Amino acid sequence: MSNQGMWSLYLILLGGPGAGKGTQGQMLSTYLGIPRISSGDLFREHIHSRTDLGRLAQSFIEQGALVPDDITISMVMDRLDRPDCRRGTILDGFPRTVPQAEALDDELRRRAKQISLVLDLQVAFQILIERLTGRWLCRVCGASFHTKLRPPAMAGICDFCGNTLFQREDDHPETVVQRLEVYSHQTEPLRQFYAQVGLLHVVDGGQSVEEVQRDLIQALKTRLGVG
Ligand SMILES: [Zn+2]
Numbered sequence: 001m002s003n004q005g006m007w008s009l010y011l012i013l014l015g016g017p018g019a020g021k022g023t024q025g026q027m028l029s030t031y032l033g034i035p036r037i038s039s040g041d042l043f044r045e046h047i048h049s050r051t052d053l054g055r056l057a058q059s060f061i062e063q064g065a066l067v068p069d070d071i072t073i074s075m076v077m078d079r080l081d082r083p084d085c086r087r088g089t090i091l092d093g094f095p096r097t098v099p100q101a102e103a104l105d106d107e108l109r110r111r112a113k114q115i116s117l118v119l120d121l122q123v124a125f126q127i128l129i130e131r132l133t134g135r136w137l138c139r140v141c142g143a144s145f146h147t148k149l150r151p152p153a154m155a156g157i158c159d160f161c162g163n164t165l166f167q168r169e170d171d172h173p174e175t176v177v178q179r180l181e182v183y184s185h186q187t188e189p190l191r192q193f194y195a196q197v198g199l200l201h202v203v204d205g206g207q208s209v210e211e212v213q214r215d216l217i218q219a220l221k222t223r224l225g226v227g
Contacts, residue, residue, distance in 0.1 A: 007226050009034060009088035010113060012095070014191065015121030016183035017176070018131040019205045020212060024121065025092045027213050031227070032220075034087050039094035042075045043067070053078070073103045081111075088116070096186065098193050117223055118194040119216060121205030125180060132176045136165040 009032065015021040022038075029036040046054030047061075053075050057067045076094055079085070095101040108114050123131075134147040138158035145152045145165060152159050169175060194200040201223060203215045220227045 007088075007224070008086065008113070009116045009220075009224065009226065010108065011088070011090045011116055012118040012194075013090055013092050013121070014118060014187060015123070015205060016128070016187070017179050018128040019121040019123050020209065021092060021121060023209060024205075024212055024216060025090050028090050028216060031217065032088075032090075034089050035084050036090040036092055037076065037079055037085075037094070038092040039072065039076065039096075042079060046075055069097075069100050069103060073100065073107065076104070077107050080107075095190065098189050101190060101193055115194075115199055117201055117219065118199045119219060120191060120200055120202045121212065122202050123205040125177075127206045128180055129173065129176055132180075133167075133171055133173045135171045136167055138163055138165055 011028070013021050013025050013028070015024075025036045025038075043054075043057060047058050048054070053071055057071050057075075060067045060071075072094065076091070080089060095104050105115065130148060134149065136145045136147065136152070136156070137143070138145075138161060140163040141158060141161045143158055143160050144150075145159075147155075152165065156165050157163070158165055170179070191200060201219050203212060203219065205212055207215070217227055
């Protein structure tokens with residue numbers, strides 16, 4: 001970090017399946033020296049270490065029900081209150097809905113903090129479909145290939161053990177289109193919520209990893225004067 005000012009940043013990263021959220025979130029975390037908090041990881045940690053919140057969340061998951069917002073928010077805020085988050089954090093996978101976003105605003109306000117910027121990785125459906133349907137796996141050695149990004153030497157055959165590659169159900173084109181539509185439908189109100197308060201910053205996630213990284217860092221500089 002070249003900027004020595006006492007900033008603290010609360011960034012939200014939005015982006016559906018295949019948008020590169022994990023990769024870019026990790027990059028931003030390293031670049032800014034603040035942790036990336038994934039709601040999925042938090043759930044797994046709490047359930048694994050059998051905390052009160054974890055046990056509570058698990059009871060809903062076991063009934064096939066959605067975990068109520070107040071439990072999710074408690075987990076996130078508990079994480080945000082730890083010392084490594086004193087200069088902020090990058091939220092990945094949370095908030096998912098407008099009520100969650102409102103609750104997050106309230107909790108941050110109580111701590112005299114606020115969301116700094118919402119970075120939205122937007123990728124054209126066609127590109128996402130190419131990214132998400134190109135993955136082929138080896139059942140025997142676990143190797144992973146991609147028809148465009150990392151093709152095996154011989155189509156359909158594992159480079160390492162010579163076995164036949166297969167495609168996961170989740171990566172079939174029909175399933176992928178459905179997943180993308182669900183994501184886009186669910187997050188639209190959230191994007192509008194942040195756009196209305198001028199916090200939504202759209203980045204073209206259809207570019208290369210390096211180009212997206214450059215645009216994200218540029219956004220931190222121009223919008224927040226950080227970096
Ligand atoms: Zn193999």
